[in-house]
Amino acid sequence: MLTLTDLAASYPEQTQCFSLTAAPGTITALIGPSGAGKSTLLAMIGGFARVDSGTLSFNGNSLLPLTPAERPITTLFQDNNLFWHMSVQQNIAIGLNAGLRLNEQQQQQVQDVALRLGIDGLLSRKPAQLSGGQQQRVGLARCLVRNRPVLLLDEPFSALDPALRYELLQLLREQTNRMQLTVLMITHHPSEAAGVANQMAFIHNGRILELGDGELLSAPRTTELRAYLGTTAVIREE
Numbered sequence: 001m002l003t004l005t006d007l008a009a010s011y012p013e014q015t016q017c018f019s020l021t022a023a024p025g026t027i028t029a030l031i032g033p034s035g036a037g038k039s040t041l042l043a044m045i046g047g048f049a050r051v052d053s054g055t056l057s058f059n060g061n062s063l064l065p066l067t068p069a070e071r072p073i074t075t076l077f078q079d080n081n082l083f084w085h086m087s088v089q090q091n092i093a094i095g096l097n098a099g100l101r102l103n104e105q106q107q108q109q110v111q112d113v114a115l116r117l118g119i120d121g122l123l124s125r126k127p128a129q130l131s132g133g134q135q136q137r138v139g140l141a142r143c144l145v146r147n148r149p150v151l152l153l154d155e156p157f158s159a160l161d162p163a164l165r166y167e168l169l170q171l172l173r174e175q176t177n178r179m180q181l182t183v184l185m186i187t188h189h190p191s192e193a194a195g196v197a198n199q200m201a202f203i204h205n206g207r208i209l210e211l212g213d214g215e216l217l218s219a220p221r222t223t224e225l226r227a228y229l230g231t232t233a234v235i236r237e238e
């Protein structure tokens with residue numbers, strides 16, 4: 001279980017304070033307006049942003065003393081950080097060994113994850129020879145091959161067209177179940193995310209203002225979430 005209790009950081013323009021629990025095998029979608037604090041939240045969990053107070057633990061162990069590399073966490077960003085001069089195989093392998101020296105078992109792990117993500121036929125290509133959706137699969141494969149129990153996704157599928165986003169969300173759902181991952185995913189497509197997420201957190205002005213399942217979108221409690229969703233169509237008839 002990933003547990004955040006009053007995890008806080010103060011910036012001149014915004015104080016952020018988050019409490020949240022996320023269980024293995026679940027996807028938590030983080031939604032909210034630009035500047036709400038979604039990326040900062042992931043950065044605090046990943047160890048890339050300052051934390052002033054509060055607690056952050058995984059299975060009861062505090063993560064705060066750990067460096068990003070020591071945390072049981074892997075992060076996929078929108079710009080998937082692929083290396084353009086390397087093959088797909090090497091781009092995945094680098095998740096296991098920065099020097100690309102893999103033993104037999106690790107080579108097998110690369111094959112396995114590529115197969116699961118449907119990119120096993122592309123291993124010798126360079127990223128420039130792939131579509132956007134295939135590139136994001138490679139980025140996801142690099143994260144998954146590391147076998148870390150917590151996966152943080154900072155809008156990795158946003159630039160894809162809706163059909164590809166749907167495909168990748170389904171893949172993510174399958175792998176979350178299979179590997180019992182704890183996934184936190186920032187998205188600007190709330191209704192798409194609701195199809196695969198176990199819980200939705202609406203973040204506003206550095207706080208989680210609403211937390212619930214997909215119903216959150218059809219029955220927003222706050223004017224802020226209504227404004228974010230931007231249409232009266234989502235307000236349930238009383």
Ligand SMILES: Nc1ncnc2c1ncn2[C@@H]1O[C@H](COP(=O)(O)OP(=O)(O)OP(=O)(O)O)[C@@H](O)[C@H]1O
Pocket residue numbers: 011012013014032033034035036037038039040041
């Ligand atoms: N290093 C920093 N220095 C100063 N302020 C910061 C810093 N990091 C975050 N903030 C504050 O946190 C706010 C939230 O930023 P953040 O990028 O987390 O929002 P977001 O919800 O991810 O937005 P977007 O959807 O546009 O990516 C910023 O507006 C800023 O006030």
